[in-house]
Structure formats: C-alpha cells, structure tokens
Amino acid sequence: MNEYQVIVVGGGAAGTMAAGQAAKGGAKVLLLEKKDRLGRKIAISGKGRCNITNVENVSDFISHYPGNGRFLHSILRGFDNGALRDFLADYGVETKVERGGRVFPVSDDAETIVKALAAFLRDTGVRVETGVSVEEFLVDNGHVIGVRGNNQKQYLAPAVILCTGGSSYPGTGSTGDGFRFARQLGHQVITPRPALVPLKTAETWVKEVQGLSLRNVEGSLWVEGKRQGAEFGEMLFTHFGVSGPIILTLSRQAGDALREGKRVELRINLKPALSPEQLDARLQRDFQKYTNKQFKNAIDDLLPQSLIPVAIRLSEINPDKAVHQVSREERRTFLKLLQGLTLTITETLSIEAAIVTAGGVNVKEINPKTMASRCVQGLYWAGEVVDVDGITGGYNLQAAFAMGYRAGKAAAEQL
Ligand SMILES: Cc1cc2nc3c(=O)[nH]c(=O)nc-3n(C[C@H](O)[C@H](O)[C@H](O)COP(=O)(O)OP(=O)(O)OC[C@H]3O[C@@H](n4cnc5c(N)ncnc54)[C@H](O)[C@@H]3O)c2cc1C
Structure with a gap:
C-alpha cells in the first residue's frame, strides 16, 4: 500500500x-x-x-x-x-x-x-x-x-x-x-x-534620470504607431530603461509585439489630468511668473529637477533664452513633450527578471x-x-x- x-x-x-x-x-x-x-x-x-x-x-x-x-x-x-x-x-x-x-x-x-x-x-x-x-x-x-x-x-x-x-x-x-x-x-x-517585466529603451538619456520615480502619470503603449493600451499610476526610470507598476502592466503587450518584430513605443503623459489647453494656460502662467528668467529656470514647478535638462534638450529650445522670448511654436513643442515623452522600447528584460x-x-x-x-x-x-x-x-x-x-x-x- x-x-x-x-x-x-x-x-x-x-x-x-x-x-x-x-x-x-x-x-x-x-x-x-x-x-x-x-x-x-x-x-x-x-x-x-x-x-x-x-x-x-x-x-x-x-x-x-x-x-x-x-x-x-x-x-x-x-x-x-x-x-x-x-x-x-x-x-x-x-x-x-x-x-x-x-x-x-x-x-x-x-x-x-x-x-x-x-x-x-x-x-x-x-x-x-x-x-x-x-x-x-x-x-x-x-x-x-x-x-x-x-x-x-x-x-x-x-x-x-x-x-x-x-x-x-x-x-x-x-x-x-x-x-x-x-x-x-x-x-x-x-x-x-x-510578463510583468521592466523594459529596455533605445534612448540612453534614461541613465541620467535613473532612480527617478514618477507618480500620477499615464504611460501609453504604441505599436506600429497605433495606441494599444494605457495605464495610469507610478513608473520608474532605470539605467537600462523603465520599470514600476504601470510599465510592468504594459510589458506583457510590449513583449508580445516585440517578439512579432513590431515597432514599440512608450509615451509618457507627465500631466494627464490637464487637457492640452489647460496645460498651455498653466505654462503661460509660469512663464509670466518667471518672466525675466531663462527658460531653464522657469520650468521648476512643472518637472522634477533631474528631468529638466533632458526635457530641455529634447525640446531643442535654447535653455538660456529668456522665457518671454520663447516662441509659440517652441511652447507647443514643449507641451507636446510634457504630454507625450516618447521612448523606443527595444526589448524586455529576460524571463528570469520578470515578476511573472x-x-x-x-x-x-x-x-x-x-x-x-x-x-x-x-x-x-x-x-x-x-x-x-x-x-x-x-x-x-x-x-x-x-x-x-x-x-x-x-x-x-x-x-
Ligand atoms: C519579485 C516578485 C514579487 C512579486 N510580488 C507579487 C505580489 O506582491 N503579489 C502577487 O500577487 N504576486 C507577486 N509575485 C508573483 C507571485 O509571487 C507568483 O505568481 C506566485 O508566488 C506563484 O506561486 P506558485 O506556487 O505557482 O509558484 P512558486 O511560488 O514559484 O513556487 C514553486 C515552488 O516549486 C518548487 N519547485 C520547483 N521545481 C521543483 C521540483 N522539480 N521539485 C520540487 N520542488 C520544485 C520551487 O522551489 C518553489 O518553491 C511576485 C513575484 C516576484 C518574482
């Protein structure tokens, strides 16, 4: 027996x-x-x-x-x-x-x-x-x-x-x-x-902000230029790319698309609670408040410190320009960046590093x-x-x- x-x-x-x-x-x-x-x-x-x-x-x-x-x-x-x-x-x-x-x-x-x-x-x-x-x-x-x-x-x-x-x-x-x-x-x-795995990015600027955690942001996943899903919450920059709750949730779909050889992007909306118009009004208010300051010193209220140099570089706005000289077109570019900071996803970390x-x-x-x-x-x-x-x-x-x-x-x- x-x-x-x-x-x-x-x-x-x-x-x-x-x-x-x-x-x-x-x-x-x-x-x-x-x-x-x-x-x-x-x-x-x-x-x-x-x-x-x-x-x-x-x-x-x-x-x-x-x-x-x-x-x-x-x-x-x-x-x-x-x-x-x-x-x-x-x-x-x-x-x-x-x-x-x-x-x-x-x-x-x-x-x-x-x-x-x-x-x-x-x-x-x-x-x-x-x-x-x-x-x-x-x-x-x-x-x-x-x-x-x-x-x-x-x-x-x-x-x-x-x-x-x-x-x-x-x-x-x-x-x-x-x-x-x-x-x-x-x-x-x-x-x-x-599944539930951090993502690697082509952009190396993430290294400059590694350790930075963003709350109340929206991450959306774009496959071959089409929006596939979005998550609201917290994310983290790492030396190789991005991690944190919303990234882990999006990673399953990102991984599947990458395995099919598709182009995958992550767009981060840093101000998801505001419409583009509201954000523009907010930016203009900030620019008025700091009217004689240089652009690089006028966006402290909008972005975490470590992200400011990266955002300025990506916007291609001269950081030393006085804010009142920032053109409408430049402001538009900057707004787009704030609501669509884009990263190219190259791969997921390995299965060993996945939560699930x-x-x-x-x-x-x-x-x-x-x-x-x-x-x-x-x-x-x-x-x-x-x-x-x-x-x-x-x-x-x-x-x-x-x-x-x-x-x-x-x-x-x-x-
Ligand atoms: C870092 C991390 C954080 C997580 N956080 C959460 C969380 O907060 N909430 C949540 O819901 N989920 C979380 N998860 C996922 C969750 O922990 C797992 O999905 C869950 O534990 C799976 O349980 P399981 O019993 O199926 O497998 P496991 O917990 O992996 O257990 C399998 C067991 O089988 C044993 N085993 C394997 N092969 C053999 C063998 N040949 N002979 C004998 N024994 C064997 C292993 O040693 C192991 O003890 C997390 C996962 C990780 C890695």
Whole structure:
C-alpha cells in the first residue's frame, strides 16, 4: 500500500495551499520542495511585504488576467479574496487594504504569510520534505503513480499535484521544471515568456534620470504607431530603461509585439489630468511668473529637477533664452513633450527578471472544476506553471492560492 495518497510537488503559494486542503479533505499528503525552505517567492513578493490579493469585486477580478482570466472564473469564486483573507486571519495574519485595493498583511512582512502556511500544513498533518527536487514523474498506463526525487527515492501515490511555478526569479526555486514535466507527460506548453517585466529603451538619456520615480502619470503603449493600451499610476526610470507598476502592466503587450518584430513605443503623459489647453494656460502662467528668467529656470514647478535638462534638450529650445522670448511654436513643442515623452522600447528584460511567467500548461488540457489533467489520470496542476497570468495588484498570488485550493480539494475527493 502507498504511504501517501497525494503528493504535492513545489511548496510555493499554490503547493502549500493544495497540500493543506488535500490533507484537510482527509488525504495522507506529502509535500516535496526542492529548496531548503517553503515559500521563497512569497517571502520576496511585494518587496517583502507580500501583496496577497486585491479587494476588487470578484466578478471584475478576471479582467485583471491578460493570460486566460476566463479559465479562472469559477476557480476564483471557489476561493476568493475574502476567503483568502479569512483563511489568513484564522492563522493570526490580519490584513489591510492599500492604494488600488491591494491587500497586505498588517505586519508588512511577507514572512508572516509563509509562517501561516507552514502552520496550516502542520495543523492538517501534511508531511513536508524540503531539499528534494523531483526529477521524474512515474506513470503507469496513463495514470500517475508517483515521482522520483534527486535523492533517487521513489515516492508513490495515486494523485500528484504539480505546483512548480514558472521560470522567473529562479533563485527562489522556480526554474521551469514544470514545463519540462508537462511536455514529458504529453501536455502542450504555451511558450513561457516574461510578463510583468521592466523594459529596455533605445534612448540612453534614461541613465541620467535613473532612480527617478514618477507618480500620477499615464504611460501609453504604441505599436506600429497605433495606441494599444494605457495605464495610469507610478513608473520608474532605470539605467537600462523603465520599470514600476504601470510599465510592468504594459510589458506583457510590449513583449508580445516585440517578439512579432513590431515597432514599440512608450509615451509618457507627465500631466494627464490637464487637457492640452489647460496645460498651455498653466505654462503661460509660469512663464509670466518667471518672466525675466531663462527658460531653464522657469520650468521648476512643472518637472522634477533631474528631468529638466533632458526635457530641455529634447525640446531643442535654447535653455538660456529668456522665457518671454520663447516662441509659440517652441511652447507647443514643449507641451507636446510634457504630454507625450516618447521612448523606443527595444526589448524586455529576460524571463528570469520578470515578476511573472506568461505561458505554461495549456488551460484547455486542465479541467477547471478540479484542476485535473486531461492527459494523465491522477495528475493535477496549480499555480504559475499553468498558462495564466495577472497584472500587478495581488492577482497572481490570489490565482495561485485559488488554483491550489481547488486542486487540493479535488485530489482528496477523488480518493
Ligand atoms: C519579485 C516578485 C514579487 C512579486 N510580488 C507579487 C505580489 O506582491 N503579489 C502577487 O500577487 N504576486 C507577486 N509575485 C508573483 C507571485 O509571487 C507568483 O505568481 C506566485 O508566488 C506563484 O506561486 P506558485 O506556487 O505557482 O509558484 P512558486 O511560488 O514559484 O513556487 C514553486 C515552488 O516549486 C518548487 N519547485 C520547483 N521545481 C521543483 C521540483 N522539480 N521539485 C520540487 N520542488 C520544485 C520551487 O522551489 C518553489 O518553491 C511576485 C513575484 C516576484 C518574482
């Protein structure tokens, strides 16, 4: 007789939730994790504060997953943002809501989430083995019968839940093993690619303003000269290009367009709350206020200091010119720049540097009611290894937890 009834491979958000739920459902569960401890990615999520979910109404939730949101429809209803917060509260983790509906632990410490999950595993009696990397899936007659670890041990069970994550931040243990297993097991893998990733620009002036963070700006993405999408919020300049929340959200579309060989631009509207006419009036007011000053000293109220030399250069207005001598045409050019600072996007950073991996196991081959594989009996999938990805704001962890919840429950019910 098998020692275990369910084996869970991977101890991240999806795997810990799946293992605990399967055990809660009455199964004898083994969780195998290749790193020396569970939840390494959770621990670095949200800059170490862990944005676990979002308070968005669950019926609007799926619109925040550019990668197969519809697949998540009933999965998220089965374990929604409220259920996740209640679950954490049961383990002593109170949560709070921040800007954009983002939910964080009150402790501002992602470790409290990892500890809560570890307590859940203890309470439900899951056996956890860390430092074991699964290397092979054992299949007999179309039915999974267990796995083999790098310690050459065979672990047998009639159900295996595969939760090995994507290929991003491989230092956390997510090195894309699940994609290899998926192919070996006869699943189709939609090409893994970076989503939520910083973007490189052709313009090198970004280096001059690296570290500058802009709030309340609008970034719009232009592909072959056509506006494809826009995001409002915060962004950051880096030595290679741009990053920050709105850039990460636009990066998925930018990456797809670049891979198709298309021309991609980012236009930053530094004053999105003002119409061009209002901005012009504002600029004229500033010019009157500083009437005897040089142009370079008359725009302090409009732009962050470090951006001023760049903006002046791009506008091609003589910085030493007295503001009252700035022509109407020059003012127009400058206004255009303020509402359409343009950067040419050359590439995304690599998948390793992406917050999330897009692509993964084809959702058509997974039953959303159970997360069971349609290719191999007894096999279940959950988390980022599946071809589902969300924008920033807590959507990816919520998806991983919800998929893990459903897979764990279903695997126990199958027994
Ligand atoms: C820097 C960063 C910040 C983020 N911030 C947020 C955020 O604030 N909010 C949000 O919603 N999302 C965030 N994300 C995304 C989110 O963390 C992931 O989508 C989520 O953790 C995926 O969970 P998972 O369980 O599917 O995979 P993972 O958390 O990657 O877990 C997979 C586990 O499987 C293990 N494993 C892999 N291969 C094997 C093997 N062969 N044998 C045994 N074990 C194996 C790995 O070691 C790992 O522990 C962030 C991601 C990063 C990188």
